[in-house]
Amino acid sequence: IVHLSNVAMEVFMAHKQKQDFNLEFALKLALLHDVLEDTPLTFKELKADFGNEVAIGVLALTKNDKLDKKDQMDDSLNRILDLGREVAIVKLCDRIINLQKPPKKWGMAKIKSYHSQAIQIIERLKGKNEYLDKRINEKIEQYKLYL
Numbered sequence: 001i002v003h004l005s006n007v008a009m010e011v012f013m014a015h016k017q018k019q020d021f022n023l024e025f026a027l028k029l030a031l032l033h034d035v036l037e038d039t040p041l042t043f044k045e046l047k048a049d050f051g052n053e054v055a056i057g058v059l060a061l062t063k064n065d066k067l068d069k070k071d072q073m074d075d076s077l078n079r080i081l082d083l084g085r086e087v088a089i090v091k092l093c094d095r096i097i098n099l100q101k102p103p104k105k106w107g108m109a110k111i112k113s114y115h116s117q118a119i120q121i122i123e124r125l126k127g128k129n130e131y132l133d134k135r136i137n138e139k140i141e142q143y144k145l146y147l
Contacts, residue, residue, distance in 0.1 A: 003097060004031050010093035010132070017131035026086040029057045033090055036062040057087045061094070073117050077124045088128040092136055095121050099139035102146050111146050118143065 008030040015023045028050065035041050036058055047055035060079035063072040080087050095118050102111045118140050126133055 004034070006097045007031075007033065007090065007093045010096055010135070011089060014089060014093065014129045014131050018129065021085045021089060021129070025053070025057075025084075026089055028054050029061065029086060029090040030093060032058050033061045033094060057083055057090075060087050061091060073120060077121065081124065085128050088125045089132060091121060092125055092128065092132040096132065096136050096139050099136075099143045108147075115140065115143050115147060 008027055011023070011026045011030045015021065015026070032046070032050065032054065035046065036043060043055055043059055046058060060076065060083055062076070064075050065072070067075055077091075080091055098114075099118055102114065106114075118136065122133065122136050122140065
């Protein structure tokens with residue numbers, strides 16, 4: 001719940017800087033973005049409860065675990081880019097929140113991979129929100145302390 005709230009707060013802050021996206025839709029995505037990965041809720045149930053647009057957005061934010069791990073981020077980013085700005089904004093906010101001190105159980109390979117993914121995210125989603133572009137670049141730079 002804390003993570004979801006933090007992602008939603010990043011969305012609020014981005015909207016405060018520039019109101020060029022649908023805040024209500026982005027908040028729904030922010031609060032639901034991990035539901036398909038982290039709970040037994042199905043896409044069909046999500047769609048029934050929140051509608052097709054939200055369900056498709058959440059699905060784009062969800063890694064396809066049927067793909068090789070190395071291909072999952074690229075696949076997700078491709079699906080995100082096919083949708084509206086709000087989905088990309090939530091992805092940026094999620095990674096901003098997650099670029100904290102890595103868990104002790106992570107090895108250096110995982111830490112480097114997470115850093116590389118963050119760079120991949122900003123390269124692919126750059127320009128969706130100027131405030132978030134700046135925020136994620138700052139977080140990526142700070143994350144280098146753990147490399």
